[in-house]
Amino acid sequence: MIETQGLTKHFKDVRAVDGIDLTVAPGELVALLGPNGAGKSTTLRMLTTLIPPTSGTARVAGFDVVRHQRQVRLRIGYIGQGNGAGHSQRGRDELISQGRAYGLGVKDARARAATLIDSLGLAEVADRRVSSLSGGQRRRLDIAMGLIHAPDLLFLDEPSTGLDPQNRANLQEHILDLRAEHETTIVLTTHYLDEADSMAERVIVIDHGRIIADDSPARLKAEHVGDRIILGFDAETEAARATTTLAAYDPAREGARLTIATQGAPRQLPGLLDDLRAAGHPAAEAEVIRPTLDDVFLKLTGRSLREGGAAETRELVEV
Amino acid sequence: MTTLITDTTTVFSRELRPLLRDPFTIIFSMVQPLVFLGLFAPLLPDNSLQWFVPGIIVMSCLFACSMTGSNLLFEIQTGSHERMLVTPLRRPALLIGRALKEIVPMFAQAALIVAVCVPFGFRFEWAGAVVGLIILAAFCIGLGALSYTLALASKNQEWMFWTVQQTLLFPLLLLAGVLLPIENGPGWLQALAKGNPLSYVVDAERSLFNGEIFTSATLYGLIAAAAVGALGLWAGVRAMRRSD
Numbered sequence: 001m002i003e004t005q006g007l008t009k010h011f012k013d014v015r016a017v018d019g020i021d022l023t024v025a026p027g028e029l030v031a032l033l034g035p036n037g038a039g040k041s042t043t044l045r046m047l048t049t050l051i052p053p054t055s056g057t058a059r060v061a062g063f064d065v066v067r068h069q070r071q072v073r074l075r076i077g078y079i080g081q082g083n084g085a086g087h088s089q090r091g092r093d094e095l096i097s098q099g100r101a102y103g104l105g106v107k108d109a110r111a112r113a114a115t116l117i118d119s120l121g122l123a124e125v126a127d128r129r130v131s132s133l134s135g136g137q138r139r140r141l142d143i144a145m146g147l148i149h150a151p152d153l154l155f156l157d158e159p160s161t162g163l164d165p166q167n168r169a170n171l172q173e174h175i176l177d178l179r180a181e182h183e184t185t186i187v188l189t190t191h192y193l194d195e196a197d198s199m200a201e202r203v204i205v206i207d208h209g210r211i212i213a214d215d216s217p218a219r220l221k222a223e224h225v226g227d228r229i230i231l232g233f234d235a236e237t238e239a240a241r242a243t244t245t246l247a248a249y250d251p252a253r254e255g256a257r258l259t260i261a262t263q264g265a266p267r268q269l270p271g272l273l274d275d276l277r278a279a280g281h282p283a284a285e286a287e288v289i290r291p292t293l294d295d296v297f298l299k300l301t302g303r304s305l306r307e308g309g310a311a312e313t314r315e316l317v318e319v
Numbered sequence: 320m321t322t323l324i325t326d327t328t329t330v331f332s333r334e335l336r337p338l339l340r341d342p343f344t345i346i347f348s349m350v351q352p353l354v355f356l357g358l359f360a361p362l363l364p365d366n367s368l369q370w371f372v373p374g375i376i377v378m379s380c381l382f383a384c385s386m387t388g389s390n391l392l393f394e395i396q397t398g399s400h401e402r403m404l405v406t407p408l409r410r411p412a413l414l415i416g417r418a419l420k421e422i423v424p425m426f427a428q429a430a431l432i433v434a435v436c437v438p439f440g441f442r443f444e445w446a447g448a449v450v451g452l453i454i455l456a457a458f459c460i461g462l463g464a465l466s467y468t469l470a471l472a473s474k475n476q477e478w479m480f481w482t483v484q485q486t487l488l489f490p491l492l493l494l495a496g497v498l499l500p501i502e503n504g505p506g507w508l509q510a511l512a513k514g515n516p517l518s519y520v521v522d523a524e525r526s527l528f529n530g531e532i533f534t535s536a537t538l539y540g541l542i543a544a545a546a547v548g549a550l551g552l553w554a555g556v557r558a559m560r561r562s563d
Contacts, residue, residue, distance in 0.1 A: 023537065033427075040349075048405050049405065050401065050404060050405060052560070070407050071403060073406060074406040074407045076405070078402070078405040080398050080401050080402060080405075081398065081399045082396075082397050082398015082399070082401060082402075083397050083399060084399055084401075084402035085399060085402075086333075086394055086397070086399040087393070087397055087399075088337045089333070089337055089399075090336075090340070093333070093336050094333075097329055097332070097333040097336075098402075098406070100325075101321075101326070101329050101403070101406040101407065102331040102406060102407060103320055103321045103407070145402065186517045253560075273520060
C-alpha cells in the first residue's frame, strides 16, 4: 500500500526527513512514534501529496506521490492536525461538499454524510456551526470527513492531540472499529506512548528524520529492553544469600533488594519465589516491571519521549 | 466523474453556503456602494453618471475579489484548507471557486447599482454590459487568485496580507481612472496608468456599457483581463504546490 525509498525532505538546512525506507502492506495499522520535530508529520505530508520530497520516491496506493498526485489523492483519506471542517460551515454541509470533491453525486454524498453522522454519533450537532462544537465533536467530524469516500488507506496526523483522556479512548475505539469493519490500512502519527502501544500492531520509531526501530510493540520491548523482576528482603544478609541461590539469573543486589533483568518475567516469578522459599530465605516483596515504549525509546536514543515529546505544547508541532 | 467545472462548483457552493445561511452581511455589503454613489455622484458634473457608474462597478468587484485570501487565512490556520488540498479537487478550481464567491454577489450588486441609476439618466446596452461583466470576471478571477497566493505566502504573518493588499489596491484603483479621469493628470501619471492592466479593463467597461462592443477598447480590455486571469491562476497553482 505504501512503498518509499530514501524519502527525504530538507527545509533550508534542516533535514526534517532523512532517507526513510518504508513498506506498509494492505490492512496494516502502523503508528509512527517519535518526539515533536522527529519528522513524522513531514513524512505524512509527503505521502499525502501536500509537499514534494527533496529526494527519494514514494508510491502510495500504487501511484507515485509526485507524478500522479491526483491518483494518490483519489485513493487516500487524510485527517490532519487541524480541523478539516471550516469553522463557519455546518458539519453536514462540509461532509456533503467533501463527498462532491471526491466525485460523489449529490444524492450519494447526502446519503453517505447521513451514514457517517449516524455512526460517529454526530446527529445532534451536524446542523450546527462547526465553531460551536466541542473539541471531541470536531475531531469526530474530521474523522467523518476523512472517511467520506471510504478510502482503502487512511492517514491520521496526531489524531488525539488536545483531547481529554475520555475522548481519546473514544476516538481510538472508532479507529479500531473502522479497521475491523472495512480492513482499512491505517497510518497514524502520535507522540502518546500508550496510544501507539494499545492500537498499533506495528510501531515505527522515528528520530531525527530516520527510522530507528520498526516492529510490534511487544517485540520492540522484548528485544530492546526486556522485563525486570525486583525482589525485596527483610535483611541485607538474606538478600546476599538469595543472590547465590538465584545465581543463574545474574541478579544485581542493592542493599536488601535484588533486580533481575529477564524476558517473560510474569511466568518466571512464581518459580523464583518457590526456589527462595525452599532455600530458606523467602522474599518479603516482589514486583515485575514490564517495559514501556518509552523505555525502548530511551534505550535507542538515550532520551525519554515523555520529557521531550508528550508534555510539549502544540506550538512546537513541526512544519 | 469530476471535471474542472464540477470541482469549481463544489468549491464555489461551499464558500457561498455560509453566506446564504446568514444573508444579512451580504445585503449590508451590497448597499454600501449605493451610499457611496449617492454621496459622491451629486459632486460630479452633469451627465457624468455614464462615465462614473462602470467605474463604481469595477471598484466594488475589485475590493471584493482582493479579499479572496482573507477568508482563506483563517482556513489555513484551522486546517480546512489543508484538508481540501488533499482532496482530488483540481487546483485551479480551488482558486476560481473562491474568487467567484466574491464576484457573484458583486454582479448582483452591479445589477442593483444600474437599476438605481437608470431613473437618474444612466443608459446602457444589455449585450455590451454582459460582455463587460465577462471581461471583469476574468480580471477578478486573476486578482482573486493573486489574493489567494498572497494569503498562502503570508500564512505565518497575517499582517503581511493586509499590508500588501492595501498598499497595492489603492494605487491600482487610482491609476485606472476609476474615480477621476487620468487624461487631466501629468505625463508621469498617465505613463503609469498605461502600465496598469486595470486601466484597459475600466476603459472597456465604459465603452461596453455604452453599447460599443466591437472596438479596440474591448479588445485591449479582454487581453488585459485574460493576462491577469492567467497570471493569477499560474501563480496560485504554483504556490499551492510549494506551500508547506
